[in-house]
Amino acid sequence: MAEYEVFNPEENKNQEPKRRQTPHIKTIVSIIIIILIGIYLSTGVYQVGSSEVALVKTFGKYQTTQGPGIHIHAPIPFQSHVIVDTRSVKKVEIGFRTTRGGSNPTYSTLDQESNMITGDENILHIEAVVQYRIRDPEKAAFRIIDDYNLVKFTTESILRERVALSNIDDVLTAERDSIAMKTAELVQETLDLYDSGIMVESVFLQDVTPPDSVVAAFDDVNNAKQDREKIINEANRYSNDILPRAEGEAEQILRQAESYAFEQVADAEGETQRFLAILDEYKNSEDVTRKRLILDAINDMLQSSKIKVISENDSTLKLLNLDQILGGDSK
Numbered sequence: 470m471a472e473y474e475v476f477n478p479e480e481n482k483n484q485e486p487k488r489r490q491t492p493h494i495k496t497i498v499s500i501i502i503i504i505l506i507g508i509y510l511s512t513g514v515y516q517v518g519s520s521e522v523a524l525v526k527t528f529g530k531y532q533t534t535q536g537p538g539i540h541i542h543a544p545i546p547f548q549s550h551v552i553v554d555t556r557s558v559k560k561v562e563i564g565f566r567t568t569r570g571g572s573n574p575t576y577s578t579l580d581q582e583s584n585m586i587t588g589d590e591n592i593l594h595i596e597a598v599v600q601y602r603i604r605d606p607e608k609a610a611f612r613i614i615d616d617y618n619l620v621k622f623t624t625e626s627i628l629r630e631r632v633a634l635s636n637i638d639d640v641l642t643a644e645r646d647s648i649a650m651k652t653a654e655l656v657q658e659t660l661d662l663y664d665s666g667i668m669v670e671s672v673f674l675q676d677v678t679p680p681d682s683v684v685a686a687f688d689d690v691n692n693a694k695q696d697r698e699k700i701i702n703e704a705n706r707y708s709n710d711i712l713p714r715a716e717g718e719a720e721q722i723l724r725q726a727e728s729y730a731f732e733q734v735a736d737a738e739g740e741t742q743r744f745l746a747i748l749d750e751y752k753n754s755e756d757v758t759r760k761r762l763i764l765d766a767i768n769d770m771l772q773s774s775k776i777k778v779i780s781e782n783d784s785t786l787k788l789l790n791l792d793q794i795l796g797g798d799s800k
Contacts, residue, residue: 520556553606564596608666
């Protein structure tokens with residue numbers, strides 16, 4: 470039996486708009502597909518900053534390093550990249566946090582991190598700043614998970630150890646800088662053992678003070694130490710003033726004694742020479758020399774005294790005024 474198609478004008482009227490809308494739907498779908506393909510392909514386009522490098526991976530394995538600029542690689546999942554900043558210096562804060570930067574920064578203290586025990590069992594409040602940068606981007610990206618926490622915990626551990634090996638006075642004064650430098654050295658050695666690719670620029674002890682609860686007692690101790698140092702300095706200054714003066718006077722007395730000794734020795738040697746000369750003359754003519762010596766002795770005696778000689782001849786008393794004869798006083 471033959472089949473006949475019944476023509477229905479109402480049905481044909483409804484089908485015409487569908488045939489007219491079909492090309493528009495295909496166009497929209499095509500545009501969406503193109504957009505999705507573009508978005509997918511754009512995953513392979515990336516830009517590297519001036520202080521950064523890009524580590525390109527193929528199927529998750531490191532392949533090459535790209536410098537600053539715009540680059541293209543195969544889209545995900547074929548290739549991907551990791552951006553690492555290798556020039557900027559990063560900062561780690563220990564014992565405090567910066568809550569607001571700018572020209573008037575504010576800080577908050579973390580007692581759990583800042584309180585450290587010294588070797589003489591005192592507590593100090595220490596705030597430190599660590600500066601570091603990425604030296605080897607490949608190691609930093611693929612060997613460690615969080616470079617910030619790695620540097621922070623390593624530095625805090627080593628710093629506590631160095632503080633525990635010193636007494637409170639050394640940490641506050643003379644050993645403060647050396648502790649910071651030694652800490653930076655040990656942190657770098659530890660990070661190198663981890664093969665982290667991180668280079669420590671510096672460790673700086675920003676604030677080293679006693680805890681607030683013992684500040685008053687600590688100030689009293691410091692004042693006593695300062696008074697002691699003041700007294701010691703004054704004593705040293707007095708000693709430095711007196712000792713050179715005493716040494717100078719002693720040197721002067723010594724020189725005078727040496728001069729007097731030299732003079733006495735010279736006089737004695739001169740008397741010796743004079744005596745020897747007289748002895749030679751005495752040996753040559755004993756009578757003349759003996760009389761000369763007697764007369765010289767009498768002359769010296771008479772010049773220093775007033776003498777009158779009285780002699781008796783028969784019954785007449787004669788007076789010989791030697792002072793008048795010698796030109797002295799006639800009294």
